[in-house]
Amino acid sequence: MATYRHLRGVIAAVAMTVSPLAMASTAAGSPIGHIDHVERHGGAVQVLFSIQGLPEGIVPDLASAAVSLDGSPVKATAVPASGGVDQTRRSAVLVVDSSESMRGRSFTEAKAAALAFIDRAPRDVAIGLVSFAHTVRTVHAPTLDRAVLRSGVAGLRLSVGTHLYDGVIAALSPSGARGQRRLLVLTDGRDTTRTPLRSVGVAVRRSGDQVDVVGLSVSRPDAAKLGSIATAGQGTLVNADDASGLTKLFREEASALAAQILVTFPVPDARAGSDASVSLRVDAQGTAYTDSAFVSLGGQRRVVESATTPLPVETSRRPSVSEPILLGAVGALGLAMLLMMAGLFGVFRPEQVLTVEDRLSGYGGRGAPVTTQTSVSVKESALGLTKKVMSDGAHTKLALRLDAAGLSLKAAEWVLLHAGIALAAALVGFLLSNGGGPLTVLFLLAGIVGPWLYLRVAAARRIKAFNSQLAEGLQLMSGGLKAGLSMAQSVDTIVREGTEPMAGEFRRALAQARLGVDIEDALDGVAGRMTSEDFRWVVMAIRIQRQVGGNLAELLLTVAATLREREYLRRQVQTLTAEGRLSAWVLGGLPPAFLGYLVLSQRDYVSPMFHSALGWAMLGLAAVLLAVGAFWMAKTVKVEV
DSSP: OOOOOHHHHHHHHHHHHSOSOHHHHHHHSSOEEEEEEEEEETTEEEEEEEEETOOTTOOOEEEEEEEEETTEEEOOEEEESSSOSSOOOEEEEEEEEOBGGGTTHHHHHHHHHHHHHHHHSOTTSEEEEEEESSSEEEEEEEESOHHHHHHHHHTOOOBSOOOHHHHHHHHHTTTOSSSEEEEEEEESSOOOSOOOHHHHHHHHHHHTOEEEEEEESOOHHHHHHHHHHHHHTTOOEEEESSGGGHHHHHHHHHHHHHTOEEEEEEOOGGGTTSEEEEEEEEEETTEEEEEEEEEEOSSSOOOOOOOSOOOOOOSOOOOOOOHHHHHHHHHHHHHHHHHHHHHHTTTTSOOOOOOHHHHHHTTSTTOOOOOOOSSOOHHHHHHHHHHHHSOHHHHHHHHHHHHHHTOOOOHHHHHHHHHHHHHHHHHHHHHHTTSOHHHHHHHHHHHHHHHHHHHHHHHHHHHHHHHHHHHHHHHHHHHHHHTTOOHHHHHHHHHHHOOTTHHHHHHHHHHHHHTTOOHHHHHHHHHHHTTOHHHHHHHHHHHHHHHHOOOHHHHHHHHHHHHHHHHHHHHHHHHHTHHHHHHHHHHHHHHHHHHHHHHHHOHHHHGGGGSSHHHHHHHHHHHHHHHHHHHHHHHHHOOOO
């Protein structure tokens, strides 16, 4: 027969807000009477009643027990709940967290608290033991053999994982289906499984078991979840800040069982099979302690949903995927994306014979090759669509950046590749998070920003390498001109004896010159692709000298000496500002990197920031301040040479 203890929800809510030793403070403050369990035996009803918080040495007056049904008094008798015959069966199950996070003093104190509960609990109370970590293990079903229980507690071992929800559900079965049944859960962390919190609450309410939860320094979001489980079990949540108080809490729980009173009253024939409000009063040292519950006086036990604070409703239940399947899916996805990209860019196509137009198109800068195929491939269709979407300015700018980075891809091809990488990154994040939104968005952003950063860094490095090789290249040209070589032959000397990227850029300029482009225009194209103002001035000087006459070899030597001095000064400035630039990178990257770490490892801790207007305002303000600080530090350490 179930009791509907409407006051339990209020007590649980209060216990969640008061600090750490809520049970102890309640006991030390004003005592409270509770109807813990109601059960029918034949034509009589037995009620387990307790007074929590009575001072040591004060015992209730059993003769003062009074019961009323819907306000009508009935004759009742009261005896201690322990040591009698034909008593209501009482059982308790200890549900202990044995995850790695309990290592050290926490686990030692938890085992000591469990042993204290076993030693202090009345001998007629059957005690069970369930541990949970990576798996849930029922160490012992409820038993009266205390030696077996002590051995089970001593044999508890730590392992990874925290299957808290599964542990609570599994502990409901060993408690049986008769008498007063209660669970005492001890944990220090959140659940690491995909078991929905709502399913735990439903299982607890259907079982009718009382669930008391002791949280060891749990966070506020985790405390709310644990509190919802305790509320579903009509119990209380105690958040203990220190493991040293666990033994005291468990002893008080055992003492509460020892102090229970069994009140028995007959069911009037006129009320048999009906529902009634049972009120019970017991005096202790001149003070009356009362409680009431709405119960069924029939023979069948019923469970009714509590009217207390509801459990959080999860909007969706994501499927649970095992780690091997997840890794296999990620690997298969990566291989599929690689094969798709390879097929898109023609890796698996047979070698085609290039026409003269196709060969000449490679030296036309950014012009599209002329195709003679009558059928349009998937790649060509995608490239054509991408070109239509892109504006002329964006196409030209991206093509210049690709040329500066030394990549042979065209602008439309790079856009398609970039989109494919972003999509693949989002899918990988979706699989790794098992459908989680934040990690998927994070991987999508990485897929969008990553290729762009790569292209930017690759172009900057190649341009920097070109500028550092410019003085040496001009000296080689000057030596060729002094030896009687023509301008084109001097450029060919750099192609044969120089290093990348200068040799590659001059090779391209020389090929354009052989196709009829003026050598000065070809070299000016190199300056444009490398965005090198120094080389642009060199080309201007070459054009003027060739038009008005003069010693071009000596001019190139002078320009080379000037560029060498500028490069020396530029490197010296880079060395002197290295510490400041590194500080700017560290200070600018640390806040977002740490935020990403919190999102991945402590999502519940940082989630309020993304679910409130104040949180978004703080994020926006932090982003603005971070951008201003990064801009200011970049301008401080940047020296124009």
